[in-house]
Amino acid sequence: MIDLMTHLFRLQAIVEEGSLRRAAVKLGVTQPALSRSIAQIEERLGQPLLERHARGVEPTAFGREVLSSVLRLSRQWELEEQELLTSAGPAKKVLRIEAGPLWRVVVLPALLGPLKEAHPDLKVELANLKSGSTVEGILEGRVDVMCGGLQFASDLPPRLSHRSFTVFHDRVIAREDHPLFDRAQGGELPPEALLDYPWLVYSGDPVYELEIAHAATERLGREPDIRITCESLNSAMRVLQQSDCISILPDGALVETRDPALVPVPVAMGRRRAPSGMIFRDEMADWPPLRTLMALCEAHFGEHAAQEAIG
Known part of the structure; x- marks a missing residue:
């Protein structure tokens, strides 16, 4: 398992650098070692992952699918490592959020303070969810949760879940x-x-x-x-x-x-x-910071619904 992950992370470096030579320098290994890693993955999966071009190497269509999974696994690996380090001593966990305008301006400012109180070691990275954004960032682990409209939640790809909080x-x-x-x-x-x-x-x-x-x-x-x-x-x-x-x-x-x-x-x-809520990877559902954030959302929208009913 560890050997396979090593080979997959080497594939990620090769694609990011665009050449075996630059990837070898970045990773501190030899080019033949990288070539052997790619050969072992291709033998195991039964399809070519890379193809050569004048500019260097690029992933095949299948290689892009594998790379997407590698990026997702890399993020999950990082989260698990954060949990282990936190158990051993002080360490920062990172929650990466992309949020639409309404969530950035109104919802999240009311929730991030209580979230930090519940998880003092948590670092939150909040980015703009631009109109037309896709779920690719979540699938590949660049983003942990998207906050905004759920108009297309019924068409989410496998491994993604959603949670609706309000309309x-x-x-x-x-x-x-x-x-x-x-x-x-x-x-x-x-x-x-x-x-x-x-x-x-x-x-x-x-x-x-x-x-x-x-x-x-x-x-x-x-x-x-x-x-x-x-x-x-x-x-x-x-x-x-x-x-x-x-x-x-x-x-x-x-x-x-x-x-x-x-x-x-x-x-x-x-x-x-317009229904509104969160989209996240299935494996994130039990991660304590995300569970806390979802509980805060439930309380936040429940409180406002009660106020509207009274009003």
């Missing part, structure tokens, strides 16, 4: 003291009233651009007066708090906004529902 609802929103609220009739605002105010488009997720450009146009009969396009969710919310702009955003973004609060506009538009 966000898109709403037309404005600041609580916006003049349009004075125009509500019987608790509902006429949709055409939205055309009398400037709009802000949150462009960090193309879905919201499409909702305003198409759904709003279809519902209102003409395109709204779009004055501001903003890629940052934080900045978008600040602009909405300090102007007469209105927008379509998920209701989860409104949590904890103050002075003035951002609130849903009572109008029949912008009602898309």
Whole structure:
């Protein structure tokens, strides 16, 4: 088993360096030793892993599949090593998270403090989950958990699991003291009233651009007066708090906004529902830091659901 892992890690180094010579220098072994490692893996798996090109060596299609598994195994090996080192003495565990804008701005800031209290030796690496991102980073171990929309969770590849915590609802929103609220009739605002105010488009997720450009146009009969396009969710919310702009955003973004609060506009538009939660590798499910983070998420969203029911 250890010999096989050694050969697989050598394959990873060869692919990363693009040549046996550079990989040999990096690993401190001879090129013939690397060639023997590749030959042993190919003999065991029954297919070629590398092919030569003018630029050096590149993985075959099968080699890329093997490399993906190697990267995943490498990350799991690293996690197990962290656990063993922690048992023997102080050592830092690392949790790598990619999170969508709503999770970065609203959800995770409320949870990372308690997570660190529960696991003082934990280092968290938080990166942006960009629109259109795939699960390849999780499969290969570069990322441990993705936090965001779960629209495609039913199509996840093997070895990946998901956990849903809530459903966000898109709403037309404005600041609580916006003049349009004075125009509500019987608790509902006429949709055409939205055309009398400037709009802000949150462009960090193309879905919201499409909702305003198409759904709003279809519902209102003409395109709204779009004055501001903003890629940052934080900045978008600040602009909405300090102007007469209105927008379509998920209701989860409104949590904890103050002075003035951002609130849903009572109008029949912008009602898309999006499940949200985490995607992670199966073998991560019992890792203590991830178990704690999921428990914190359950408590966080449960508390907000209870507050909404009371309100």
